[in-house]
Amino acid sequence: MNSSPPANPFVVRDDIDIVVNGGKGHVLDSAREKEDDDDDDDDYDYEGGGGTGGTGGGGVNRPRRIRRHRGIGGNVDHPFEMIPTTEEYDECHDYRDDDGMTCVEIGGGDDGDGDDYRDSGTILPEFVYHYLYPPNVPRSCQLYRIENIAIPSCYLLVGILQGLSGPFANVYPLDLGASEAQQSTISSLKSLPASFKLIFGFVSDNLPLCGYRRKSYMLLGWGMTSISMFALLAFSDLSSDAASSSSFAASAASSTRQLGGDMMRRYANDEGGGGITTTITMDDGVYRTLDVRGDIDQSSYDGVGPPSIPLLSICLLLFGTGFWFADVMGDSLVAERAKLEPTSSRGQLQSSCYACRFFGLMISAPVGTLIYGSSSIYLGPRGLVLLMATLPACIVPLVLMLGETRNANVPSTKDQCREIWNTVCSRAVWQPMGFVYLYNVLQVGNAAWKQFLKTVLGFTSNQLNSLLIVAYVLLWLGIMAYKKFFIHWSWRTVYVLTTSLNGLLSSLQVLLIKGMTFGLSPYLFALGDDAFADFIAGIQFLPTTIMMVHLCPSGSEGASYAMFTTVNNSAGNLAGAVSTLLLGVWDVSKGAMELGNLVGMINLTWLTTAMQMSGLLFVGLLPRTKEDLAKLHVDPMSGSKIGGFVFLFVTFSSVLYSLIVGVLNIVKPGWAGES
Template sequence: MNGAPATRYVAEEEINLRTVTCPPPNPFLDTAKVSENHEKNSLEFEYIEHERINNGGSFELVPLSEEDDNEAEVFDNDKHRSSASTAPFSEDDYHTSGTMLPKSVYQYIYPPNVPRTVQLFHPENIAVPACYLLVGLLQGLSGPFCNVYPLDLNASEAQQATISSLKSLPSTFKLAFGFLSDNIPLAGYRRKSYMLIGWAVTSLSMCLLLLFSDLSMEAVELSQEENGEANNDRYLPVATDAIIGAPPSIPFLSFTLLMFGTGFWFADVMGDSIVAEKAKLEPESSRGQLQSTCYACRFFGLMVAAPFSTVIYSSYGPKAVVVLMAGLPALIVPLVYMLKETKNLQIASTKEQCSEIWSTVCSRAVWQPLGFVYLYNVLQVGNAAWKQFLKTVLGFTANQLNSLLIAAYVLLWVGIMAYKKFFITWSWRSVYISTTLLNGVLSALQVLLIKGITFGLSPFLFALGDDCFADFIGGIQFLPTTIMMVHLCPSGSEGASYAMFTTMSNSASTLSDAISTLLLGIWDVSKEAMESGDLQGMINLTVLTTLLQISGVLFVGLLPRTKEDLASLHADPLSGSKIGGFIFLFVTFLSVLYALVVGVLNIIKPGWAGES
């Protein structure tokens, strides 16, 4: 075990008993079912229960000899025996012999107070943070590519909307992906096989784009010259649709990006499901660290890949970006192969899982806090005319706008790390109240920028600070809700339930974007008004959106203060409500339907929303 001798523990009253504090049982989980699931999934608690003390739970442990360090014997109160991987180390037992790492670094990577199955950087678990890192890298690489390359192909605004919709359309099926993996194991595995398929499809889609089209800028320019007279200097995809070596047609590019999105979201759901399972094994003292580490990996990948993609595209063209998008998913395959997951588990019937999910969403511990998340996200209405103001009035160049985006990604990652390091012990209400009020102050500063008051700073630096700190705050707010969601998932249905919770949260952000677009019609914030110097509409719109964003704090009473409050809600026998569960599911499926309809309309009727 990494060069350190294994320590085995077994209950034995006669000699040198040591007492190790154990977290109280999780009231969200059916104890019998959890015990059964842990035994099935080899996600055993890595400490040995000898006797539960009435005062809140402590276990009496004693080290035995080090022979046969492959397994420890675990005895529960009924003296039933099962296998566990390794016992946790105390400070006295924990050391780093056989490694090149300092003890502090080693213990940071492999925390001694958590089970091995939650220590993400062991070979059998490394695929989990690698999956999150890959999600961030591919998001960062694909974003600039999908925004810029269609323009180089002279795609119309309607075609651009179609491409964007096809790439994101599979995200509306996250619930179906999770439900599939919960109910139909593939080759005996519920997550591992599907994750491999997801990343394989992602890589294959970009390989097809590389094989059947010429992604060099020279090919695009040549095709534009050949077709320029026929379509007013606009690239005609039909002329080169079937020619290998020509630039990709818009339909073929759209198809490959649809494949890319399908594989990407499929693998992402599997990663979330694994984390939802493992997070339940975290000790109370480190609760939330697992998810914060995974999302830190994800946003680090996004932070690095977005500017890297822009530089590569500008220097080497789109082909280099697509090569990376094809190659990176292939690199994770060996790690997924090493991922430890028990085969051939006994799966509850679909009817039983649906019944369990229904019972979960009827609980006040689910619909009340997630109701807050939905309302809060809906009210985070942005100023949809802000980018136009930066370009038209302040004269920001494309490079400056890209710099704002890159800096926002950096501060988003810093926000995630700040929560992991400093705010993870704060109550959820305190986090939301303080960050919402601070965000309101920063949003109000936009009014000063519109009026030209920048306190001696250049408009770019002033806007940079405003936009970036808003993303920093968003990073801090991101983790509390995801930590809350994962502990609401019923055992055995983590894939479908976590996908359902995140779908509801994301759909609120989609609705918020739609509201921000509708608000553009209240005052004149057109490009012409800005060019004429009439900025009163911009000031009014900024004040309105700032007030809407701050108003989300009015609903913070729906949010439990801590995980303990959340557990109390769930334990309350009177907390169930079929009406609350029905409203929750209605909003969730209506949101999925809305996203699906918009995506399909963008595909079958380009320009329906007014694009040219």
Template sequence: MSSHNYFHSVVSQEAYTTDYISFQDSKPSTGKPKGPFPGHCCDHCTCSPSAECGCVNCICTPGYCKCPKPKPPTIKYNSSYDTTTSFRRPLEIEKPRAAMYDHKGVRVPYIDGPYLIQQKKNKEGSLEGGPWQAHEQDIGCQSINTLCTFYPIKGKHKKIKRWYGTFEDGYLAWSSIYLYEWFGFKYYEPLPPSEGGRLTKIPPWLPDLYSLPNLAIAMSYFCVGVALQLLRTPLIVYLIEDKNASPAEVNVLFTVMAVPWCFKVLYGFLSDCVPINGERRKPYLMLGWFFYLISNLALAAIGEPSIPAVIFFVFLMTSAYMLADVMTDALIVERSRYESRKGDLQSRGYIIRFFGSTIGAALGAVVYNKNDWSFYLPISVIFLLNGLFILVFLLPFIPYLVELSDDCKPKPFKKQCADLFETVQLRAVWQPMTFVYVFNAMQIANAAWMSFLVEGLGFRAWEIGVLGTVASLMTWFGIIAYEKYLFESSWRIVFIVCSSINVLIGLLQLALVTGKSREWGIPDIVFALGDDGVQEFLIGIQFLPLCLMYLSMCPAGSEGTTYAMLTTFSNLAGTVAFDVSTLLTTVWDVEEDTIMAGDFTGVYNLSLLCTLVAPLPLIFIGLIPRNRAHQDDLIKETTRSPVMGVIFIAVMIFTMLGTFYESIHTVREAGNVEYQDQ
């Protein structure tokens, strides 16, 4: 029998809402038919089979009575099994235990244990009856669309126990060979699909990032971290040493790696507004990683790709894993509503992500150093290795990924925009995001620092790779330190202390420029590692409070768009800082020839300026909440400012347009340089 005749069912946790009526113990007061199914509509509703909801002049819908009703009685189960059907039978009415669906979105029976139910064939080879039928004794279960317990019909269905499956608190987890289970087609209801529903039981797997239903999220974060770092050093070495790329062409590479970060808000809109087969996250997650894999395999197949090919496929793969990253964040935000300590899941997710960055940076530092070491991998093998991370670490866990959603209908674009504008008008949103934008825009890096390390101090490619590895490792340690020891600390104090220490470390960097570190007997690489390591550790500590703040700003139903918009807003401020740092290189002479000649005056002045500017945004530290409790209080106030909402959107749009313009200008400039060289 083909796989589509198997019904893959997934159970949600037990939930109850007072306005959700599945059974009605009172008899109809009139002779009129009541609801599309018995007991599913109020007494004054007249039902019509042609009506979409089954009721005429009534706000009720099938299974959802909007009229006040008494709490329904419950069904109690006998612990023994029915001897005729081998399935438990209800003794009296109870509230529904779970909502379960097959891969086509059809409601299916509740079965205790890892079972598949297969329809039997008759002598002619056709399937017996419909896909599911209820026993006549089951009250109120005359239709598959009612939310009650169903049982297979003896003689028409057979129960198949899957020995390698497990049952864990409302979730059927099993291994599978069916293709559709990797690409979505699952529906989950952790909450009743009606307004005002309340969660009465949280299954243990829901707030546990390492449980089987959530493990794909953890692995996706890990793969994002690897994708961010593994190719960075090999690509630079390959383009400069093997393809003789000009500085302008290398700059184009960094540009196409930065631009897709601006797409995150667009990806959020896409997933919130256009679900695929009833799911908003998982299909897009798979699409993102699919195109990422294709890009790496294409580069591996080419062997030694040209500069334009590298730039094109790097742009494609960066856009692809940004799509996957947005979906991973949205899955975390949706789950965070059920945490006892909000933010735990997200902090663990970013710990895994930066661990992946550390692994990627370490591999990138050693796999392509053919000039320094006798062992190295060809660039095509590195591309293949980069793609295989997805197949090995992520794909096996995709079938178990649970997407939480109580309403996956397409959302109009205008409605999504209106909801987003309502969100950014909140004082709890625009006020702290103002500080975030100003703070990130003034974290200006010394654009000539890399040239100073390579041309001035003679750092080799593997040493630059080690710096990146240590930076990722220390950021990872910083996030762990915050999650373990500073989670309940004041956000304002965290920013003040970390920024102040960063100023001291930045001033200490000047010793490397002036050569004082050598006089102290400290090798340049050791001093640079310690200096960068401490700074990245502090950046890791500052990173999580912002993420926790974004988390509390996301309304239900628009998690993908809102979280992506907030992170995009923050990232755009970083592009402003990058552009300012590039402009500052014209103030002092930091050209490569000057640095190679041993004149580090421009590097010194630029480093001093960047260090002194960085703490200035602390003047506005009062704009961010003191902690999570303060943020929740601000959200409850619902104070709105349409003017600030307009300013917020305008700043984001104009910064994004400026980034696109700068990127296009960079690409055109590189093209002009190449044309002149020819």
């Protein structure tokens, strides 16, 4: 054997096997000769953990033997069994496996490394300890280790902030009296940074900050998120009374503009009450006075009032930038570690992280609504923003403890771009991602459905909100169901089954339109229909994300995973645009519904159901399993430059579309017809 590790740590050698016990392993010569245990120079040390602490996997008593195969990105022998190197050399121990192969065990549970339950000194019961630190996975994939806990915490925080920011970003501008155009601008500014996820990932891949590619940028992202909300608190009054007065003033000003004619407007200060009154003289000589701020204690407005629309927009822009930056870092860390999972637990890492995310969303959405609607002086918009500012700061200590190699070798930008290009040209990428895009584009919903629930069935705002909350709960349950029951199913089987069930549920909407609810109230019938649809969506969510992680080339996980998720999300955006266009095919207006004309609603429901079911026509593009995905790399059609070009064209066109729409909403409010 050579006396030093090869220059390329993932060089393909047919004469070696790798044995990993928990977190570490060595390259072994397949010759039956037994190497001297004391000669560390004769063995290459590999680290399956990747985090600090380095050794062990929770007390594994037998090492795992990994055969190496050529992988997608060209850097690893198998896309799902990548083992990066480390410069550390540990004492190894011989082990002869069942077929007589001489193997080497590194840092096993019996070596006193603290990962074995007997040596850990923990007070936890053994079953709890093994649940938190599964003994059959590398240390870096054990999410609840102190050096990894920042990863699930990041996903949890992403879900919580999504749930909390919803009521604030969507409702608070209305309370300030923002016009529809201004509301569109605020919404675009908050979501605009999502279009730059690819750039965020590329920057972290190529430009380490303070020696770290992920940790420093995650701190930067959450710091920006927290500071933006603290700034909003510091430079404005977010009390409910302040927002109400601002909205009333805006309404009064709008009223004076819209009365028109020979009307005379006169503004005067009510010096006695310290308020502001608007006195309007109409053509008929009747005086009408609107008290804008007469009932508000003006002492609270000495230099600080409710936030202006520009200030609110800037703060939400910074909030969104930090939020998405940190989110991309979390995805990158998971993409790196997911490749180290053993065959028996592949997908568990991602499913656990996304379960944290949707759990946070499920809990925070109703909590955020309750906090925002509270009349308490300590809650309301002010309390909600304070919570949104404080939570990102709480994760900082966990991020500081995140295990990541400092000053690791980073491939040049040119090499990373070449690697990404080779990856997207692979049939293992453009074929399954083509299915993802086509399938999601065809998931066109009935855009008139909520109007039907409100106008025809008389659903209240609370009932509509409860549908959303239940949807979040069922979405999380769908994630957990896939993690528990379907994770080893064929991807095609999952999509065929869930799409068929979704088509059945969508067709049941026709029964609700016709009033056939089998004795159930319309609310319960709609609740069951919508809830199970989101449960199915939760089951469908994980197979594609697991697939996308294993398509990422080593060293470029940030940019490549962001690119794949961009394709996925852009297809959903296009489906939303198509659903809006279909509103003009039949008369599904509010007026038609009020007159009892529901023929258009029935036809539109059948059309959208058929479009959703048609996604099954392309299921043949989806590999059955991860193993089939790996085989596509060596397919004769792999390496197609046309496939790679089409993939990148769709990706960057989608990003450009999002940017154009976002910028137009900002620089030219109302371009889409808003008032």
